[in-house]
Amino acid sequence: MSDHLVNINDLSIGYYNKRGSLVYVLKNISLQIKPGETVGLVGESGCGKSTLGYAMMGYLRPGSRVLGGSVQYDGRDMFALTPRQLESIRGTEIALIPQNAGKSLTPTILIGRQIIESIEYNANVPKNIVEDRMLELLAQVRLPNPAEISKRYPHQLSGGQQQRVAVAMALAGEPVMLVLDEPTTGLDVTTQAHILELLRDIVYKLGTAMLYISHDMGVIARVSDRVVLMYAGEIAEDSPTKDIFKSPAHPYARGLLESIPRLELAGIPKSMPGQPPLPGTLPGCSFAPRCPFATEICSTNAPELTSIPGKSRLVRCHHWEHIVASDFSMEMKNVFHVVVRKPQDKPAIELSNVEITYHQYGLIERLQKKPEPPSTVSGITLSVRRGETLALVGESGSGKSTIVRAISGLLPTKSGKIQYLYDDLTVVVDNRPLKLCKQIQLIFQNPDASLNPRHTVAEIIDQPLKLYFPKMNRDERRTRQIELLERVRLDGHYRLRYPGQLSGGEKQRIAIARAFAAMPEVVLCDEVTSSLDVSVQAAVLDLLTDLQQEQKTTYIFIAHDLAVVRAIADRVAVLYQGRLCEVGSVDEIFSPPYHPYTETLMGAVLAPDPGAEPKLLASDTPELSPPAQGCAFQRRCPKFIPGTCDIETPPWQSITGSEGHKIRCHIRPGIFADQVILKRIYKESKGKTQDS
Amino acid sequence: MTVNTQSTEQKVVLKRRSPLLETWENLRRSWSGMLGLSLIFLQVLIALFSPYIVPHDPQEMDSKDRNAPPSAEHWMGTDKLGRDMFSRSLVGGRVALVVTVFGIALAMTWGGLTGILLGFLGGWVDEVAMRIVDALLAIPWLLVLLIIVSTFGTDPWIQTLTFGFTYGYTAIRVARAATLDYVTHEFVLAARARGERKITIVLRELLPNVLDVLMVDGAMNWSWMLLGFSSLSFLGFGVPPPTPDWGFMIAKNREILATQPWAVFGPALMLSILIVGINLFADALAKAMGLDRSQGAPV
């Protein structure tokens, strides 16, 4: 069809590695984009989606080359153009919104100038109007005070603001198509929701086509008309959004959707074992080794992209008919397995009015009689029972990491008490007895940084063994290492590997094995699944709950993803700017009444469901520090009461009928009447997804 | 051009590949690195075996043939006293090599450990120490070397100690910077949270990682040290005669530069070969360890 905007034909891209062998990144990709269409390009890390997006602009990472096929924009072969021609297309017709706006804006040039530069090179605007146009663009992306922002440097803006500037820059040339490379990665949940709505609005008004690259199915569901799912450098499925979410045709699509935790379903989703292969390395279907539907033909014959008759869907699978036929939504519910936990009644960790601060109020400030800045974290009173999982939820700046670091003794506590049984945890770790250190273990978010790259796995797991069980001899420790590895579902021979040879999921398992080597009572998990691919996440959550069942461990689990919290937690504490907002059991927190902030968070969640609409209840103005007086959420709260919320600290209100459910707000619980209405809407929307 | 045919279980099939092995493999692929390494190796061999392979005794004075240009008998001619320049050039580096090799080892060790400690401990100890290091670096290196040598004499072991001490400052800086970088990585925090003792953390977690940077810096420093050493001997503050030494030879033979340039070029060439070799090697080592961050050409 020649009225396509973008026509990618049998494209293959690869590079030569250090040893001189050819490595494919993309293999035989064929894809078309119509004018005004939004295509969501989804896949996990390593599938090649970024490379494809950049190829559309005629750009290749240094060292890569086109091995076959072509990328055509408006009939022109992007890789056959001269640099001049490419310059005239880029920005003017196709514009990029990059992944990390902060790093993509030149640090030494003012924001306003950078946008003006885009206008000058990409749009036909008469000279005297250029500056007005720049301010217009900044207003269009809903930045308050465009004139002031235009006079700032990139590092002076928050992440969300930087991203909006990137959008403004991209729109300067009034492009026909936008390529977005995971633009909301690293942004807070609420900020993400806002930026997505902004993009939807703009695209609707201007009729721009979009290629939206992401690994987040929720985002894709909200934004795309059509979804292209990639696996191991190839297209696995190409379907309209509704179709792929309602009844996926490719087993990988199925597996992916089944492995995403959901807000409305309790329990842990199903995980997909294994990892993607390098593109083009298997004789048959790339997904066959991991596929529950695979038969013999799958490992020998690579399937072609076939079109499903009647619908404009393409799928690369031998068995798609069988897969499309089965009832996906029924299966989905069965796939989640709930783990019943019975925590004991005894508290494991108790925090009383804990206050922690990063600011050093030095001598000079004291002499100047400056008021002390508000503490990073304050007023934290929580308790976790033995065998229970407490989730700490919040966005950046909420203080959840700070609290966990204080519990593990890496940070000093300014005031308040932290107790573990009879031990005082306000003592810094260097001064704690070894027996106490053993009982409280910490697992970090970033698997790359939490394992020493120069130690083998054996050495990594050996360290806690040597430290806490000095009586074990070498052979005993060796046996125990293998035991622990098997416990985290890794084969014994992983002992000899170095972290550099492992995948993210494997590294995280090693970190878990290391923590459990100490046989601890309490394990602190700091966003341990946030850096992992979705399909691997479920497996790690599974593993953690298994270990908990076995060892009766207590978890304090930090997450920003509410769906993950739903899957794994017993009790939840919601934090904002270092202050508690709401505490309760999982069911209590996820149903009304809500603290206004909890409500905002829940509204901003993007469910992997094309019918779901996020509710933007609060603006996403960045907060730099907690307010000196009154409620932490006062600056953004949709229910703000002037004169009260900004002066008095809100009291704790217990919710009648629910023991242990407390909300910290000035609004009386009775007045949460409109929340009951919300509950009804919530139930209704659940019904909707079930039917369509 | 074979397509990479590893199976799905590719990670499992890979042999044990320590970071050290990978560095060596990368190094082997760099022609400049291997060239540098060969040159170093060549000079070390010469230093070790030259007394036994020289065509003439370096001290032997051939009174007939003074200031002679290169000939079949004297490949590089002779100097003012009739000594064979080729032989002298070959043995001229022995003291330099011994002093600098031991000196570098000393400098990297004390500088590296101090740097790691400072980076790890932080706080006012670090602040004060860095001020002192900054101040020390401000004093011209030549001055310090000359004063110490002129006061304490030119015994090679004293020189080793002197060089070892003064060249440790850059090691402190480099080690400290690398440590500061790693200290925020979670594996160090994890060790702290476990309750490991500070000394264990420094030696087990930080040192192996900082070793990379130290080795590259050590290689570069070695060439600086050679430069410093030969400058000292050039100025007359180095190894006293009659021991042949490159720097001293170059200085003394400058008088006859016009008529017998090889008396100067001989030792100069030998010195240059060694220093250039070290630099090429250090550069390639940095690249092989991934410390040379630039990868890829502009768009």
Added chain:
Amino acid sequence: MIVLIARRFFLASITLFIISLLVFIGIEALPGDAATAYLGQSATKESLKALREEFGLNTPAPQRYLNWLGGFLRGDLGQSMARRKPVSEVIGNQFRNTVVLALAASLVGIPLAIVLGVITGLTRDKWPDILLSLLAILGMTLPGFVTATVLVYFFSIRVEWFPAIAMIPSDAPVSEILPNIILPIITLTFVMVAHILRLVRTNMIDVLTSDYVQMARLKGIPMVRVIFLHALPNAMLPTINVVALTIAWLLGGVAIIETVFNYPGIGKLMINAIGDQDLGLVQGIAMILAGIYVGVNLIADLLTLFLNPRLRTTRG
């Protein structure tokens, strides 16, 4: 902003103070004292006593330090034992001469190095880069005296273009000095360019592979503009520090060049002073050179402060 500047000045003075302490302690730590050092083997009890009286070496060390420091701040650098004159008089013209040499080399070398560095960064791994990088390695690794000697051989002896030795009195006017020091200038320039070039190259490559340069290209901006407006300013920032460090290094190395060419500069004076064991003079020279180093670094620091938006402004 004023606070930031004041802070830098304050730290620089602290460094100078520490330097003065270190220099003084260093000299004190040497065996014997200035008198024994100077007289050396020809020392007799009487001559030692006389010298000590004359130069006030009998007062206790802390007292002497304070006197010396006080004098230094007033411009009095102490006394030269060998020449029986105040140090400032001895240094006088020599200092100016070294400045002439260093300045001439810097004015040629620094811009040249930056331009060449940018070129090698842009043409990475192609022939201009390979050629220049090789020359840079030579310049960096060959000791100054080797380079100087080679230059002298080819340009003074084989072809008599330039003088091999600077035969000028120390108080000659600048116009007379310059034509006589072409070779030393070339030597110094060669070494300087070699150092700075390599580091500018690295900075340039870093910046050219950064996300924001990539983004600028993908915005459809022509390469030339990207290089000059987006890449260069960011590459130059870290270069300032490199230049400062090189100048500092120069202060040490210039002594050797001056010796080779017999140029009456402060470096040569320093070596002679050490040879004479004239510790008073040595102390004075050490402080001056260290002072210049601190000064140059301070200027570099302040320049970076002014030019780097990230340091100038705080999060709005």
